[in-house]
Amino acid sequence: GKETQLYKGKRQDWDKDFDTPKIAGFSEESREIAVLTSDKDRTDLVALNADNGKRRRLARGNSRTLRWSLNDNFEPILRFDRGRDEVEEIIYARDQGGDWVPIERVNKVENEFIPTTTADEESTLLVLHRPDGAERAGLYEYDLSTRGVGDVVFEHPEYDLVSLRSDREGYVMYTAWAEDGFEKKWLNPDFERFGRMLDKAFKPNDNWTVIETSTNAKRWLLYVSSPTRPGSFFSFDIETKKAQFLINRRPDLKSNAVTDVQRVTYKARDGMDLVGYFTPSKRGRNAPLIVMPHG
Numbered sequence: 336g337k338e339t340q341l342y343k344g345k346r347q348d349w350d351k352d353f354d355t356p357k358i359a360g361f362s363e364e365s366r367e368i369a370v371l372t373s374d375k376d377r378t379d380l381v382a383l384n385a386d387n388g389k390r391r392r393l394a395r396g397n398s399r400t401l402r403w404s405l406n407d408n409f410e411p412i413l414r415f416d417r418g419r420d421e422v423e424e425i426i427y428a429r430d431q432g433g434d435w436v437p438i439e440r441v442n443k444v445e446n447e448f449i450p451t452t453t454a455d456e457e458s459t460l461l462v463l464h465r466p467d468g469a470e471r472a473g474l475y476e477y478d479l480s481t482r483g484v485g486d487v488v489f490e491h492p493e494y495d496l497v498s499l500r501s502d503r504e505g506y507v508m509y510t511a512w513a514e515d516g517f518e519k520k521w522l523n524p525d526f527e528r529f530g531r532m533l534d535k536a537f538k539p540n541d542n543w544t545v546i547e548t549s550t551n552a553k554r555w556l557l558y559v560s561s562p563t564r565p566g567s568f569f570s571f572d573i574e575t576k577k578a579q580f581l582i583n584r585r586p587d588l589k590s591n592a593v594t595d596v597q598r599v600t601y602k603a604r605d606g607m608d609l610v611g612y613f614t615p616s617k618r619g620r621n622a623p624l625i626v627m628p629h630g
Contacts, residue, residue, distance in 0.1 A: 341383045342370060342390075359402065361385075362409040363550060369393060369405060380411055394435075404450050407505055412460075412479065413450060424448070428479050438482040447472065451501045461488060461507055463499040472496050474510050489520055500545045502526075502552040508545060515598060515610075517542040526552075529573050533557070536578060538564075540595070558584075562596040562614065591617070 359369040378400040404413035414427040427435040449463040465472040473490030494512040521527030566584035616622030
């Protein structure tokens, strides 16, 4: 129970999306925590020993490196760098010589590349992606040895998949898409049973997602939000089948300041059916109208 300082970073004036070390993963076997450490010239992936604070470099990045993805053996297998602009990402994997080589270049707005850790074979990943020629983003196998997209695991017939959640061991729990709310396709029947239980426990318009799980996946950290719930964290124990409230993300937003959302359907000029959402103000018709054309 003793608290030990493992790392003290320096705040820098460089163009990154973080100014404190990001945790990329941890190994219970070696009792190490993988963190991203940065200076003006590069970002490195460093393993910190939780017992003695000793560090070792797992991978070396550059000034444009954003993050790494680790496999079950606590080894970095993918590196994500910022591309030519803010929305472009370049994904790298290691070749047989250990050098980082680019395998994909994506526009994050139009085509995410969201991996889970290794699947059945060491070189095979599951990724949320929209390959060239595909109409929608789906869940695909990706072979690191051939650097190519394989078979589709799941694709929704109408919607892009937008989220992929795995347990601590890297096994996919579910993938999800956005209709009026957050809808899930469970890939593990045991997890699905508890997911359906949570669907019934929360309110119909609550959107909930798994942030992370314990090592044995017996406890889940949940984030729950809705038009009338600014955002709350819960801990769910699958053995007791109970969800415990932890903390509100926005305690400053009170229930009398938020209202529910109304779904609006209409036709575009070419006849296509479209959907919008209207949040009425509690001030009534005299309130100003704020329009968000798309996100």
